[in-house]
Amino acid sequence: MSRLGARFTRVLVVVGLLALASVDDQGAVLAAVGLVGVALSWLATHPHRPRVWAVATALVAMFTALAPSLMLVPWGSVGVALLVYLQLHRARTGSGPSDDRVALVLALLMLLYAGASRRSPAVGLALLTFVLLAPGALATLELRATELRAGDADAALGRRGILGLAGASTLLTAAFFLLLPRIDAELLASGQGDAEMSGFEGADVNLGDLAGLQGSEELILRVRVSDANDEPLYGPFYLRGLALDWFDGVRWASSRTATQREIVEPYELGRRRLPPGALRQEVHLEPTVSAPLFATPTVTRVFTDERVQVDELGGRRFDDAPRRRRYTVWVDPSLGDGAIQSASASQGRFALQLPSELDPRVRALALQLVGDAATPEEKARRITRHLQDTYAYRDIPAEGEAGQGLSAFLFDTRRGHCEYFATALAVLLRAVDVRAVVVIGFYGGEWNDVGGHINVRRSDAHAWVEAELSPGRWTLLDATPAGGMNPGDQGLLSALSDTATAWWSRWVLDYDLTTQIEGGRALANAFAPSGDAAPGGPAPGLASATPILVGLGALVLAVGARGALYGPSKAPRRVIGPEERAWREGLTLAQRRGHDPPAALPPVEAAEWIVARVGEPARPLLTLAWLHHEARYGPGPPPDGASRAKAALRALRLLPRAVRPIS
Amino acid sequence: MTWRERWALQSRQRVRVRPTREGWWFLLLLGGVTLGAFNTGNNLLYLCLSALLSLLVIQNVLAEWNLRAARLRRRLPPELFSFEQAEGAYVLWSVRPGPALVGIRVEELDEGGAQAEVSVVPPTGEVEVPAAFTFGGRGWQRLGRVRVSSTWPFGLFSRDRHLELREEALVFPARRPGGAQASGAERGVEVETPRRRGGAGELLGARPYVEGDPLRGVHWPTSARVGRPMVIERAGEETRSRVVRVDLGAPQLEDELSRACGQIVTALSRGERVGLELGEERVSPQQGGAHRRRLLTALALAERPR
Numbered sequence: 009m010s011r012l013g014a015r016f017t018r019v020l021v022v023v024g025l026l027a028l029a030s031v032d033d034q035g036a037v038l039a040a041v042g043l044v045g046v047a048l049s050w051l052a053t054h055p056h057r058p059r060v061w062a063v064a065t066a067l068v069a070m071f072t073a074l075a076p077s078l079m080l081v082p083w084g085s086v087g088v089a090l091l092v093y094l095q096l097h098r099a100r101t102g103s104g105p106s107d108d109r110v111a112l113v114l115a116l117l118m119l120l121y122a123g124a125s126r127r128s129p130a131v132g133l134a135l136l137t138f139v140l141l142a143p144g145a146l147a148t149l150e151l152r153a154t155e156l157r158a159g160d161a162d163a164a165l166g167r168r169g170i171l172g173l174a175g176a177s178t179l180l181t182a183a184f185f186l187l188l189p190r191i192d193a194e195l196l197a198s199g200q201g202d203a204e205m206s207g208f209e210g211a212d213v214n215l216g217d218l219a220g221l222q223g224s225e226e227l228i229l230r231v232r233v234s235d236a237n238d239e240p241l242y243g244p245f246y247l248r249g250l251a252l253d254w255f256d257g258v259r260w261a262s263s264r265t266a267t268q269r270e271i272v273e274p275y276e277l278g279r280r281r282l283p284p285g286a287l288r289q290e291v292h293l294e295p296t297v298s299a300p301l302f303a304t305p306t307v308t309r310v311f312t313d314e315r316v317q318v319d320e321l322g323g324r325r326f327d328d329a330p331r332r333r334r335y336t337v338w339v340d341p342s343l344g345d346g347a348i349q350s351a352s353a354s355q356g357r358f359a360l361q362l363p364s365e366l367d368p369r370v371r372a373l374a375l376q377l378v379g380d381a382a383t384p385e386e387k388a389r390r391i392t393r394h395l396q397d398t399y400a401y402r403d404i405p406a407e408g409e410a411g412q413g414l415s416a417f418l419f420d421t422r423r424g425h426c427e428y429f430a431t432a433l434a435v436l437l438r439a440v441d442v443r444a445v446v447v448i449g450f451y452g453g454e455w456n457d458v459g460g461h462i463n464v465r466r467s468d469a470h471a472w473v474e475a476e477l478s479p480g481r482w483t484l485l486d487a488t489p490a491g492g493m494n495p496g497d498q499g500l501l502s503a504l505s506d507t508a509t510a511w512w513s514r515w516v517l518d519y520d521l522t523t524q525i526e527g528g529r530a531l532a533n534a535f536a537p538s539g540d541a542a543p544g545g546p547a548p549g550l551a552s553a554t555p556i557l558v559g560l561g562a563l564v565l566a567v568g569a570r571g572a573l574y575g576p577s578k579a580p581r582r583v584i585g586p587e588e589r590a591w592r593e594g595l596t597l598a599q600r601r602g603h604d605p606p607a608a609l610p611p612v613e614a615a616e617w618i619v620a621r622v623g624e625p626a627r628p629l630l631t632l633a634w635l636h637h638e639a640r641y642g643p644g645p646p647p648d649g650a651s652r653a654k655a656a657l658r659a660l661r662l663l664p665r666a667v668r669p670i671s
Numbered sequence: 672m673t674w675r676e677r678w679a680l681q682s683r684q685r686v687r688v689r690p691t692r693e694g695w696w697f698l699l700l701l702g703g704v705t706l707g708a709f710n711t712g713n714n715l716l717y718l719c720l721s722a723l724l725s726l727l728v729i730q731n732v733l734a735e736w737n738l739r740a741a742r743l744r745r746r747l748p749p750e751l752f753s754f755e756q757a758e759g760a761y762v763l764w765s766v767r768p769g770p771a772l773v774g775i776r777v778e779e780l781d782e783g784g785a786q787a788e789v790s791v792v793p794p795t796g797e798v799e800v801p802a803a804f805t806f807g808g809r810g811w812q813r814l815g816r817v818r819v820s821s822t823w824p825f826g827l828f829s830r831d832r833h834l835e836l837r838e839e840a841l842v843f844p845a846r847r848p849g850g851a852q853a854s855g856a857e858r859g860v861e862v863e864t865p866r867r868r869g870g871a872g873e874l875l876g877a878r879p880y881v882e883g884d885p886l887r888g889v890h891w892p893t894s895a896r897v898g899r900p901m902v903i904e905r906a907g908e909e910t911r912s913r914v915v916r917v918d919l920g921a922p923q924l925e926d927e928l929s930r931a932c933g934q935i936v937t938a939l940s941r942g943e944r945v946g947l948e949l950g951e952e953r954v955s956p957q958q959g960g961a962h963r964r965r966l967l968t969a970l971a972l973a974e975r976p977r
Contacts, residue, residue, distance in 0.1 A: 105826070106693070109693050109826065110693075113693075113696060113697075113700065116700070116719070117700075119719065120704065120707075120716070120719055123713070123715030123716060123718070123719055124707065124711075124713060124715065124716060127713075127714075127715055131715060132715070132718070135715070135718050135719065135722065138722060139722045139725070142722075142726070143726060143729060143824075143825070146726070146824070146825040146826065146827075147823075147824040147825060149826065150773075150774065150822060150823060150824055150825055150826040151773060151774070151790065151791075151823075153822075153826060154773065154774035154788070154790045154822075154823070155790045157788055158774075158788040158789050158790045158800075169770075173729065173824070176725075176729055177722070177725050177726065177729060180721075180724070180725035180728055180729065181718070181721045181722045181724075181725045182721075183721075184720070184721035184724045184725060185714075185717060185718055185721040188717060188720070188721065190712060190714075190717070191709045191712065516714050516715075516718065517714050517715075518714075519714055520712070
């Protein structure tokens with residue numbers, strides 16, 4: 009028993025150290041030292057030297073006190089080092105259940121540190137291990153401590169007890185996790201330490217910047233696009249981010265800085281039915297410094313619990329601090345593939361501005377390309393075809409191509425990535441008086457067939473053009489040659505792994521108050537009379553209420569499974585002695601002959617009940633009841649109990665049958 | 672028992688929950704994680720918080736089931752002398768057919784000062800745990816509340832339940848050694864009447880050696896066989912008979928009673944016939960267990976005349 013508790017404790021100590029190792033390089037080094045030290049401590053057989061540990065503890069205490077102020081070591085690092093030292097100390101010097109409990113607490117602290125620092129599924133796995141093993145470990149340690157105090161027999165918790173505790177703990181943890189209201193109070197410093205740059209952090213983009221983004225495979229967002237029948241679509245889609253209209257020859261910027269608050273809805277109640285032709289896009293966005301709201305044109309409704317700002321060029325940004333985000337938008341492709349809706353965008357010189365020092369060859373090239381084309385559509389078609397046919401796509405710039413200007417791309421190297429193609433197209437269109445802006449976003453991504461979603465990475469960053477080809481109607485134009493951006497599919501294993509990560513993100517990392525409220529409202533909606541349903545009508549089923557239902561189900565299961573919770577396996581089974589067996593036989597005999605005492609009566613009272621009705625012939629039954637009583641509650645089995653019981657049973661055969669009243 | 676009676680009974684059984692040393696650390700950790708989770712909205716901290724809360728719930732639910740199913744009764748020692756430990760026992764059993772009771776600790780709260788602990792009580796059996804009872808006075812002593820506590824299953828909290836086990840125990844006076852010179856009987860008269868038991872040299876039996884027996888009386892072969900010093904009694908030896916007198920008006924009555932008690936117990940265990948004069952009450956010298964109990968009961972219940 010005690011070995012089981014110690015084994016569980018050791019597993020959790022290793023799990024804690026491994027979780028620590030997953031945080032960063034420093035954590036990995038400390039964890040490696042800790043793992044080696046702990047393993048050696050468990051393997052070592054020679055007695056430890058208390059004095060050596062006393063000196064080491066004093067040194068560590070001194071380091072802990074002085075390192076942050078004198079050596080400017082971060083508090084977090086000092087804390088982690090202290091945790092690892094304490095774990096080593098316990099592994100070497102600890103011997104009793106109390107030491108093992110301390111080891112468990114230290115392991116939990118390591119998991120907490122890892123959980124607060126890094127949000128990977130590995131940390132979740134470590135936490136799950138803790139949830140499964142810690143109750144069994146604690147219970148066996150407590151049993152061992154009790155035995156040591158009481159000094160009595162060895163007892164084991166047993167497989168059933170361990171499994172019961174692990175099951176109850178897991179169910180309750182799941183219930184608490186799903187039902188605890190998510191409060192992001194931010195009373196102290198914000199805990200969002202994992203904000204990372206997506207490349208869309210600023211309002212300006214220099215020519216060539218996107219090449220830096222395209223060299224990275226870091227995940228930016230997951231998007232699930234579905235139609236009115238909730239069938240997932242695999243695209244490829246143009247996920248619009250920023251629209252930029254001002255170009256100075258090197259840098260694209262937006263001249264329309266005025267923004268207004270977008271009217272958003274906090275949650276999409278019950279997955280309402282989409283209007284015909286509309287698409288639903290559910291996006292999980294990784295943390296960015298200043299996140300655009302990525303969506304395909306044209307957005308009709310936004311569902312998010314955050315504030316969103318929208319500018320005149322149809323660009324949307326979240327207003328709050330960087331964090332992981334989950335939002336849903338409805339889009340209507342029939343409204344056009346350009347997102348600019350503002351009437352002011354068709355006035356004045358908007359989107360016709362050209363750099364003051366534009367190479368005269370550019371304007372000449374534009375005029376040469378459009379030739380006798382009369383309409384903006386024809387002009388755009390000719391320029392686009394020219395760029396696609398004449399120029400080569402290269403996502404990683406060769407020597408001499410990095411940071412090249414527009415003229416170099418158009419007339420010298422004739423190679424570049426999407427940003428050059430989009431810039432060239434926009435400038436050439438403007439040169440022939442067609443309004444055009446450059447749009448930066450993502451295109452394509454990897455289709456995950458298992459999860460039914462698209463993974464969009466940094467390497468999928470893309471630039472294209474929106475041009476006003478008819479008055480007030482903006483159209484998407486992409487001059488990048490086909491094959492430049494290759495949407496792909498994931499392999500099965502990769503898709504499974506990605507789906508697991510997406511599930512982890514969706515149901516653990518991104519699980520929030522909005523999901524809880526949405527679930528609660530969907531649940532309430534399901535039980536409400538049909539006339540009270542939300543406008544738009546709830547979708548069939550209770551999909552949105554799944555987490556709430558799972559949480560409640562886990563709670564009910566945990567409460568209902570109390571019988572299987574625990575029980576020492578070595579508890580001796582009660583042996584039914586000859587006296588009790590005889591009493592049972594006697595009572596059965598009496599019942600068969602129609603003398604059936606009330607079920608609640610104890611044996612002696614039951615026998616007296618029968619004797620009172622039958623008289624002397626039933627007295628052997630009273631003898632049997634007293635023999636049973638003595639055997640059960642007396643100091644020991646009564647002398648000659650078996651033979652006396654046998655004789656009483658023999659005498660009881662003369663018991664007459666009960667007289668039934670004639671009805 | 673109806674549910675109302677059951678509810679009333681349970682409400683009378685006060686339950687107290689106190690954190691152990693590890694429990695205080697656990698609560699501190701729980702508070703920190705709660706603050707961290709609510710402050711940051713970090714779901715991994717919420718996951719940790721959920722795990723800690725589940726431990727808290729399981730701890731309390733199992734502890735409550737554990738104590739609620741526990742039943743006990745005292746098994747008091749046959750003789751209790753005040754200020755002297757006597758080994759009795761608690762008999763524990765479970766009224767629940769399911770899991771065993773684990774880590775039950777029993778402690779007298781009013782009189783008796785006994786405590787005991789048992790690691791496991793099987794689901795359908797009884798466990799007798801030895802416990803040392805000590806009383807600080809003679810006469811009928813009332814035993815009352817018993818604290819039943821357990822730190823099962825995780826050792827984070829100690830859960831107490833107070834049970835009413837009303838019972839009265841007769842406690843004899845403390846036994847104090849008292850020879851002829853120092854005994855309470857010094858104040859009265861100690862009458863010795865030598866008697867013969869029969870033919871000289873005839874073996875009557877063996878009895879355990881008690882303090883004060885002459886060493887020459889020890890029968891060493893019998894002692895070796897039995898494992899403790901034994902004294903052989905032979906016919907023809909003189910059987911001493913004495914009457915212990917106690918003056919109920921004496922200023923140090925408790926001392927008098929204690930010395931008389933010591934004399935009676937020692938003399939009876941030597942095989943002497945002992946009588947008692949206790950104020951107006953007179954008991955003629957006799958031997959035997961019932962007689963011993965009668966004398967000691969008289970001493971236990973003796974009162975100063977009004």
